[in-house]
Amino acid sequence: MRIKLSNRLQAVARYIPVGLRVADIGTDHGYLPVYLAVNDISPQVIASDRGKGPLASAEQLVGLLSLENQVSLRLGDGLSVLAPGEAEVICIAGMGGMAITDILTAGMAQAKAAKRLVLQPQRNVAAVRHFLVDNGFKLVAEDLAEDDGFYYEIIVAEPGEMQLTDLDAEFGPLLLANGHPLLKDFLSLRERDLTRLLDAMADNNSPDSRRRKEQLEQEISRIAKVIAELE
Ligand SMILES: C[S@@+](CC[C@H](N)C(=O)[O-])C[C@H]1O[C@@H](n2cnc3c(N)ncnc32)[C@H](O)[C@@H]1O
Incomplete structure (x- = not known):
């Protein structure tokens, strides 16, 4: 079988x-x-x-x-x-x-x-x-x-x-x-998901939320840098 x-x-x-x-x-x-x-x-x-x-x-x-x-x-x-x-x-x-x-x-x-x-x-x-x-x-x-x-x-x-x-x-x-062939698509999807999350938090300015937004921005920028290096 x-x-x-x-x-x-x-x-x-x-x-x-x-x-x-x-x-x-x-x-x-x-x-x-x-x-x-x-x-x-x-x-x-x-x-x-x-x-x-x-x-x-x-x-x-x-x-x-x-x-x-x-x-x-x-x-x-x-x-x-x-x-x-x-x-x-x-x-x-x-x-x-x-x-x-x-x-x-x-x-x-x-x-x-x-x-x-x-x-x-x-x-x-x-x-x-x-x-x-x-x-x-x-x-x-x-x-x-x-x-x-x-x-x-x-x-x-x-x-x-x-x-x-x-x-x-x-x-x-x-x-x-090894520049895995799926890595760029995988990271682009992650970047899109995190950007959506960040956008959804735009109006929330509590201290916790500001900290989280900062982390998201940093993560998105790290991902963008890796994607650019893969291109
Ligand atoms: C989502 S399923 C994944 C099944 C399969 N490994 C796969 O990748 O398709 C997770 C399984 O892990 C079992 N599991 C979770 N924690 C465990 C543990 N500490 N020891 C043994 N089994 C565990 C759950 O009962 C469940 O059946």
Whole structure:
């Protein structure tokens, strides 16, 4: 059976080397583990979720495709479902950046024992990059995927060291260095969204609002500068 992933999950799957044991934390529907199993990318996949409902839908899919020998299901919070070293690649996709850093903090032994982390934070991506570098990981790849007009950032990290400026963390050092083909469109959309937000706040002059407007103006101008450098 052919499993068709969204562009977002396809981009996550692209960074999973063939032949390694993988854990997908917060698997929900289980599409990624099933894709990895069906395509013989991973010999053994752990599909885990803290929600009984999501894990039940993953279980249903695994059963439907008779993949029980290749995909094991685990109910539990974050990396607590893994023994250190059990998963060589840990994927965490489709969650907020803070949820991802909380999971990695609580399961640092398991995260450090993995060869690779493949992360797809929905928000607070800069905080995830800072967290990784501050905790003994280096970014080895970054990617962007687009689905239905929304853009998603994928971060691939391995144990190691690297330097990261605030600007790198904000825009992605490897996305910038490689001039990712979607980067300009992604940043233009972000610039448009922030400009709309700023316009909507035009009449609000409370001290908090003025501070927020100033931050937005600075962010918009940083984005405009990066876009200009990409042109
Ligand atoms: C939006 S879904 C993402 C599903 C899938 N990973 C994807 O990218 O399409 C987030 C899933 O993460 C699970 N989740 C959130 N926090 C978690 C945690 N700390 N440990 C395990 N699962 C978690 C939720 O129950 C939910 O099923």
